[in-house]
Each structure stands twice: as C-alpha cells, then as structure tokens.
Amino acid sequence: MPQSNVPTPWLDPIFETLKQNYQNSRFAHALLFTGSTGLGKFKLALRSAKYLLCDNKQSNGSCGNCHACNLFDAQNHLDFHLLQSENNKAIGIEQVRSLINTLNERPHLGDNKVVVIKDVQLLSTAAANALLKTLEEPQGNSYLILLSRTHHQLMPTLYSRVQHTHLHSPNDKQLTSWLEQQGVAVTDKGVLRQFQNCPLILLNHLKALQKGEATDERRNCVEGLFTLLNQAESLFDFSQFLGKEVESRLQLLFFMLHDLHKLKLTGQGLNDDAVYFFALPQLQIWSEQITLKSLRYLNSELLKTRALLVEHSGLKKELLISALLIKIKKEFKEQAVC
Ligand SMILES: [Zn+2]
Numbered sequence: 001m002p003q004s005n006v007p008t009p010w011l012d013p014i015f016e017t018l019k020q021n022y023q024n025s026r027f028a029h030a031l032l033f034t035g036s037t038g039l040g041k042f043k044l045a046l047r048s049a050k051y052l053l054c055d056n057k058q059s060n061g062s063c064g065n066c067h068a069c070n071l072f073d074a075q076n077h078l079d080f081h082l083l084q085s086e087n088n089k090a091i092g093i094e095q096v097r098s099l100i101n102t103l104n105e106r107p108h109l110g111d112n113k114v115v116v117i118k119d120v121q122l123l124s125t126a127a128a129n130a131l132l133k134t135l136e137e138p139q140g141n142s143y144l145i146l147l148s149r150t151h152h153q154l155m156p157t158l159y160s161r162v163q164h165t166h167l168h169s170p171n172d173k174q175l176t177s178w179l180e181q182q183g184v185a186v187t188d189k190g191v192l193r194q195f196q197n198c199p200l201i202l203l204n205h206l207k208a209l210q211k212g213e214a215t216d217e218r219r220n221c222v223e224g225l226f227t228l229l230n231q232a233e234s235l236f237d238f239s240q241f242l243g244k245e246v247e248s249r250l251q252l253l254f255f256m257l258h259d260l261h262k263l264k265l266t267g268q269g270l271n272d273d274a275v276y277f278f279a280l281p282q283l284q285i286w287s288e289q290i291t292l293k294s295l296r297y298l299n300s301e302l303l304k305t306r307a308l309l310v311e312h313s314g315l316k317k318e319l320l321i322s323a324l325l326i327k328i329k330k331e332f333k334e335q336a337v338c
Contacts, residue, residue, distance in 0.1 A: 006182065008040040010170035010199065011047075018048055019061065027052075028163035029138040032120070032146045032154075035167030038201030042118065044167070045145045049080055049114040052143055068110055078108040084118040091117075096127040100134050103142045112141040120146040121153040128158050135161040169197035172273065179203060184210060189273035194218060194255065221252045222279045225286075228325060229332050239321045246317060250306040256283075257302060261295045263287045286332070294331040301327055 054062035208214035224238035
C-alpha cells in the first residue's frame with residue numbers, strides 16, 4: 001500500500017485516547033471512524049489493530065518488534081481480518097457470516113482478534129442485521145472497527161451499537177507544514193480548500209502534479225467555462241470532461257460558482273484561500289456578467305444534478321450535464337444582452 005509509513009500526526013490525539021481507553025480497560029469492542037476520504041481512517045484503524053494485537057504494548061503504542069507486530073506488518077496476522085467491498089458492490093451476508101464464524105474461534109496468537117470493515121455503509125441490510133448481535137456481544141476479545149465517510153447512511157440499530165469518532169482535518173498551518181515534511185510545497189492555499197484539507201489526498205495530488213502525472217483540474221474548469229461562454233458549439237468537450245469524474249469535477253464547478261457568488265456579494269475580491277483565487281482576474285470579469293439571483297439558481301441546479309448523478313449511476317450522464325451547461329450558458333448570455 002502506498003504511503004504506509006507516512007505519519008498522520010492529526011490523528012495522534014484520537015489514537016492517544018484509544019490507547020488510554022485500552023489501558024483503563026474501557027476500549028469499546030465496536031468502534032466507528034467516520035470522516036472524508038484522505039483523512040486516514042484506514043490508517044488509524046490499522047494502527048489501532050496493530051496495537052490491540054501487539055504482545056508487548058508500549059506506552060506510545062505497539063512495539064513494532066514482537067512476533068505479532070512482524071506478522072501484522074507482513075499482512076500475515078491470523079487474528080486480523082479485513083472485510084471490504086469488491087468494486088463498490090454491496091457487502092453480502094455470506095461475507096459477514098464467515099467473518100462471524102472466524103470470530104467465534106479462539107485467537108491464534110495472542111489474546112485479541114480485530115476486524116476492520118471498510119465502507120460499512122455498503123453492508124447489505126441482511127449483512128448489517130447479521131452483524132448486529134456480534135456488535136452487541138462480541139465474542140471473547142474481539143474488536144470491530146467500522147469505517148465510513150459519514151454515519152448518516154448507517155442503520156440506526158447498527159449505529160447505536162458502536163462508539164463513534166469523527167475524524168477532522170488539520171488546519172492550514174498544520175497541514176502545510178506536514179506537506180512540506182513530505183516533500184511538497186503548497187504554492188496556493190486554494191488547493192487546500194479544493195480537497196477540504198484532507199492530507200493524504202492532497203499529498204497524492206501535489207506529488208502527481210510535481211511529477212507531471214496530473215493536471216490541475218481547477219484550470220480545466222476555468223478553461224471549460226471560458227470556452228462554453230465564448231464559443232457557439234462548445235458544449236460537448238466540457239460536458240465530457242465533467243462526466244468523466246462527475247462527483248469531484250462537478251464539485252469543482254460548484255466551488256467556482258461559489259467563489260463567483262462570494263466575489264459578487266462582497267465586491268471585494270477573494271481571500272487567498274479561495275479555491276479559484278489563482279483565477280481572480282477571470283472570475284472578476286465573469287462576476288460582472290451575471291446576477292446574484294442567477295448564480296444562486298445555477299448553484300442549486302448544479303447541486304441537484306450532482307446529487308442525481310451520484311445517487312443514481314444509471315442515469316444518462318451526458319444528457320444531464322449538458323442540460324446544466326445549457327442553463328449556465330443561458331444565464332450568462334441573458335445578462336450580457338441587458
Ligand atoms: Zn508488538
């Protein structure tokens with residue numbers, strides 16, 4: 001796994017609390033970690049699992065040297081189980097049943113057994129129901145660590161049986177200095193907002209930019225809107241670009257409308273941490289060409305389109321995105337005529 005040794009200092013206080021709970025015999029048998037992608041939920045789960053399995057626990061965590069730690073590092077510890085979805089499909093009841101059977105056995109090595117379930121919102125209803133009893137009365141020294149972006153999609157019966165910790169992103173200062181330690185410099189703060197301060201995603205993105213393996217998609221969005229507004233037959237390219245990564249790219253377009261809205265509302269420029277601060281001159285021109293009312297309307301149309309596309313993957317993507325782009329073009333055009 002890439003970045004396996006990258007430190008995650010913003011999660012240290014949470015790990016510290018978990019460790020203290022264990023030392024005081026108050027470690028919950030069923031934990032839920034939520035937080036955005038790129039915050040390190042899985043890393044925290046692995047760190048906790050390794051600690052629970054370590055034979056020689058130290059005051060600062062697992063020892064890193066014992067037999068259990070070595071097996072864990074080699075991804076070979078028999079008392080560690082990872083349950084995850086394949087290709088984003090539902091996690092079925094068979095997978096959960098076989099997990100429960102394993103948990104009913106005695107630990108192979110030490111005292112504890114640990115299960116990590118990634119994307120727990122993908123458990124089918126039957127699978128989640130099958131898990132309830134295990135969550136309520138875990139067998140012996142079994143620990144379950146569940147991961148999800150938010151807790152809102154979980155069944156209340158499941159949610160009520162776990163101890164929930166929500167992970168927060170580090171602030172700009174912490175994040176910038178951490179990124180520098182990892183060898184990447186932040187040249188504009190807008191990129192932090194673009195990825196909502198999620199360190200691991202930012203690190204990947206900035207490294208890829210550095211190596212020339214990725215492009216700054218914010219620039220593609222500015223160019224896309226520019227072409228859309230200035231060329232007659234220009235819908236297709238921008239619509240295709242947005243459609244390829246619909247969730248993140250419509251989010252980028254949302255940020256642009258949001259920055260335009262802010263610019264228009266305050267009339268005083270943008271803060272240097274705005275996602276599109278780097279394109280301020282162009283945004284200033286656009287903000288002259290559209291009303292607040294139109295921006296609010298387009299914002300809400302964009303969010304509607306995005307929600308539809310994210311929730312129902314079967315819909316005609318290009319059609320919905322094109323419809324949105326036509327609305328954007330129309331709102332700007334009508335203002336220009338007045
Ligand atoms: Zn150890």
